[in-house]
Amino acid sequence: MVRAGLTPERLTLAGAELADEVGFDQVTVSALARRFDVKVASLYSHLKNSQELKTRIALFALEELADRVADSLAGRAGKDALAAFADAYRDYAREHPGRYAAARLRLDPETAAASAGVRHAQMTRAILRGYDLTEPDQTHAVRMLGSVFHGYVSLELAGGFEHSAPDARESWAWIVDSLDALLRNRATPSHT
Amino acid sequence: MVRAGLTPERLTLAGAELADEVGFDQVTVSALARRFDVKVASLYSHLKNSQELKTRIALFALEELADRVADSLAGRAGKDALAAFADAYRDYAREHPGRYAAARLRLDPETAAASAGVRHAQMTRAILRGYDLTEPDQTHAVRMLGSVFHGYVSLELAGGFEHSAPDARESWAWIVDSLDALLRNRATPSHT
DNA sequence: AGTATCTGCCTAAAGCCTTTAGGTATCGGA
DNA sequence: TCCGATACCTAAAGGCTTTAGGCAGATACT
Numbered sequence: 001m002v003r004a005g006l007t008p009e010r011l012t013l014a015g016a017e018l019a020d021e022v023g024f025d026q027v028t029v030s031a032l033a034r035r036f037d038v039k040v041a042s043l044y045s046h047l048k049n050s051q052e053l054k055t056r057i058a059l060f061a062l063e064e065l066a067d068r069v070a071d072s073l074a075g076r077a078g079k080d081a082l083a084a085f086a087d088a089y090r091d092y093a094r095e096h097p098g099r100y101a102a103a104r105l106r107l108d109p110e111t112a113a114a115s116a117g118v119r120h121a122q123m124t125r126a127i128l129r130g131y132d133l134t135e136p137d138q139t140h141a142v143r144m145l146g147s148v149f150h151g152y153v154s155l156e157l158a159g160g161f162e163h164s165a166p167d168a169r170e171s172w173a174w175i176v177d178s179l180d181a182l183l184r185n186r187a188t189p190s191h192t
Numbered sequence: 193m194v195r196a197g198l199t200p201e202r203l204t205l206a207g208a209e210l211a212d213e214v215g216f217d218q219v220t221v222s223a224l225a226r227r228f229d230v231k232v233a234s235l236y237s238h239l240k241n242s243q244e245l246k247t248r249i250a251l252f253a254l255e256e257l258a259d260r261v262a263d264s265l266a267g268r269a270g271k272d273a274l275a276a277f278a279d280a281y282r283d284y285a286r287e288h289p290g291r292y293a294a295a296r297l298r299l300d301p302e303t304a305a306a307s308a309g310v311r312h313a314q315m316t317r318a319i320l321r322g323y324d325l326t327e328p329d330q331t332h333a334v335r336m337l338g339s340v341f342h343g344y345v346s347l348e349l350a351g352g353f354e355h356s357a358p359d360a361r362e363s364w365a366w367i368v369d370s371l372d373a374l375l376r377n378r379a380t381p382s383h384t
Numbered sequence: 385a386g387t388a389t390c391t392g393c394c395t396a397a398a399g400c401c402t403t404t405a406g407g408t409a410t411c412g413g414a
Numbered sequence: 415t416c417c418g419a420t421a422c423c424t425a426a427a428g429g430c431t432t433t434a435g436g437c438a439g440a441t442a443c444t
Contacts, residue, residue: 195391195392195393196392196393197392198392198393230393230394231393231394231395233393233394233395233396234392234393234394235393237391237392237393238392
């Protein structure tokens, strides 16, 4: 009886791959056990329960996405940064739909506070710093950007724009453009 | 043995109520059977399967939401209409989180084409008519509005804005305001 | 009214998922 | 080498889905 070499990390990664293949809500402890050719009960030595598996996948995805976004943001500012941020987000969701869905899992407050979700918020604020918004506006803008990006990507993944012209990526560009204009309009009157 | 008087319609409505109470993905044929104090198998005379139950709830919610939106839109135009649309959407999600989640269920193309989803799109376009956009822009705008509203409401329901100032409804107002400004800016140069 | 049919809900059963309890075999260190 | 820790296993209970077939109210026809 050769050991399979299970660890929480390997299970999480395999779970993420499984999510991309069959959808996040089809990720089950049973399916994962089959993938490792191991009995279901064996996984319960490494995972507290099914919920923990999902949470781990979510945290992993948040981390991975934050890394990607950070990379594409490097050295950019203003509209350029906004577009890079948006594209990193959308590309990740298209490449890894299951992980993206995982990243949207509702986490309990403590878990969320310790997650890469915090980095996402920081990066969003960093982009907005390029637009000179006053404080309450900046928070509103963070929320708006989050909403648009999340909303668009969800709708696109759900196939909402599939059978209609124009192409989804044109709309994406138009939206990013519009958001940039909007934020520039909201900027505090320059102090020059 | 008194008959329970099950019909697909009653099951759908009860399913919608159940969704609001316990969450759409906790809606199961079993839970519904318990609610009617009837054996599980009995429901299968009225429903093909669990998926059909969910689809019916989704269609019901889309219809109900479209009715509400239509009501709040009556007699309004321009920014007033935009705000009414947005509020109807958000209010519905807050009052009926389960039904709202149901309305986001992915439907197969034919079902979707025959659903109230079509009315939603028409109403969105009706609002945009107040902004004089050229054709491709109008489509982009439809997509953007859908994204923002859906995204914001999802994030708010997921508790994303819960423990931070300012209040979610201020951000909502700010966003609606911004969208109005944005659309006015995109309007085709007036022909006066 | 009396009977025949039909339909609504029931019991039974199989299949899959989760989770817990307790057993056995393997690996690494003394 | 042996011994403990640990990795994976068997067994079992409980829940959800779905199908097959049965009994009894409800409906309809004479």
